[in-house]
Amino acid sequence: MRRINWWRVxxxxxxxxxxxxxxxxxLAHFFMRAEVDAVMKRLNLTFGLDVALLHVSMRLALGLAAVWLYAAIRPRFGPGPRTACVAGIVLWLFTYCFALAGMWSYHIFASRLLLIAAVWGLAEVLLCALLGGGLYREA
Structure with missing residues (x-):
């Protein structure tokens, strides 16, 4: 089994x-802006630079995780879009689904908005895994 090419990850x-x-x-600033603003106001939260940097960092980490997972399962599933989609779906289940289920259980967002976020998130993670997987090459 070949080693993971960390530079490509x-x-x-x-x-x-x-x-x-x-x-x-x-999604947050164009499609769901009014809803997000209403929730932030209801919960008395502010969106500052610290929150923005955290969100950017988390999304960069999500991209890295998608490609790492693709590289990790590639020897078993083979290279290509199918493997990238498997990596994306697994990542979506363990990130978006858990987070959105928590928000749903506390009624932070309306169910309709959570469904939109879930579908958007699935498409997002699949596209990210396909892009990152397409750039990945074995060492």
Whole structure:
């Protein structure tokens, strides 16, 4: 079994993370802006630079995780888009689904908005895994 090419994990992960950030900003600030603002006001929360940096960092980490997972399962599943989609779905289940289920259980967002976020998140993670997986090459 070959070793993971960490340089390519970082390269693909950063590209995937940038795509993930663009997607997240698009969803939160353009499509769900009013709803997000209403929840922030209801919970008496503010969105400052510290929160923005945390979100950007988390989304970069998500991109890196997608490509690392792709590289880790590639020997078993083979290279290609199918393996990238498997990595994306697994990552989505362990990130988005858990987080959104928690928000749903506390009634932070309306169910409709959580469903939109879940579907958007699945598409987002799949595209990120496909991009990052496409850039990944074995050592």
């Amino acid at each position: 970082v390269l693909g992960g950063l590209a995937a993370g940038v795509l993930c950030n663009v997607s997240g900003i698009t």
